[in-house]
Amino acid sequence: MNQKNQNGRKSSRQKGHDYSRAAIYFVTVCTQARICLFGEIIKNKMRLNTAGTMVAEQWLGLPDRFPNIILDEYVVMPNHLHGIIKVMCSARYSNDNGTETRVTLGKIIGAFKSITTVMYIKGARRFGWIPFENKLWQRNYHERNILSVFQLNKFRQYIRLNPSNWMVDIIS
Numbered sequence: 001m002n003q004k005n006q007n008g009r010k011s012s013r014q015k016g017h018d019y020s021r022a023a024i025y026f027v028t029v030c031t032q033a034r035i036c037l038f039g040e041i042i043k044n045k046m047r048l049n050t051a052g053t054m055v056a057e058q059w060l061g062l063p064d065r066f067p068n069i070i071l072d073e074y075v076v077m078p079n080h081l082h083g084i085i086k087v088m089c090s091a092r093y094s095n096d097n098g099t100e101t102r103v104t105l106g107k108i109i110g111a112f113k114s115i116t117t118v119m120y121i122k123g124a125r126r127f128g129w130i131p132f133e134n135k136l137w138q139r140n141y142h143e144r145n146i147l148s149v150f151q152l153n154k155f156r157q158y159i160r161l162n163p164s165n166w167m168v169d170i171i172s
Contacts (some may be wrong), residue, residue: 020102024072024086024146026155027109034136036078037120051120051129052076055162058116059083066108073156075163082159084146105143114135 031037038052048056056076062085063069074083085108101107117136123129146152 018053020087020104021072022087022089024084024152025105026084026144026146027105028080028082029109029113030080030137030138030141032132035130035132037130037132037136038076038078041080041163041166043083044166046077046163048076049129050124050127052077052078054119054123055081058112058119062112064107065111068103069108072152073159075159075168077162082162084152084155084159102109111139111140112147113141 038055039046039048041047046052049101056074059074059076059081060071063071068088070086072086085105087105087108091111097109113136120129120132120136124131144155146155
């Protein structure tokens with residue numbers, strides 16, 4: 001599963017998988033160094049701060065930018081986000097030089113990370129959000145192709161229960 005990409009880095013993407021085709025994905029995006037920036041867990045519930053609210057709003061706004069996706073269950077945690085994205089069909093868009101490019105899961109997650117990073121920097125300046133070093137998000141993200149209703153429901157449950165499992169997650 002892990003192969004080297006053109007930069008010589010290990011890739012967690014599935015070799016030969018077309019990430020622009022219709023599919024359902026479970027994704028996890030983590031902050032750089034897993035720094036807690038988006039709120040805290042209180043009594044097994046996630047309490048978003050204003051930065052966490054911004055991240056949630058930008059996640060929920062992805063279908064406006066990518067009309068071929070539907071968002072399912074998600075949770076913003078203190079230092080990461082879990083979400084389910086349904087890519088409904090292949091989509092293309094024209095980039096600045098007029099060339100058509102396929103919309104892939106990587107482009108969707110890349111846009112999310114870029115938008116939230118710019119907004120976080122503005123929030124750090126304007127509202128005093130905790131500054132981050134170098135990058136807001138880790139370079140990569142985790143994805144899992146969901147192949148059945150059973151898996152879909154299992155990931156939905158995992159997302160719903162993630163705040164109550166926080167202490168187990170940070171200890172391990």
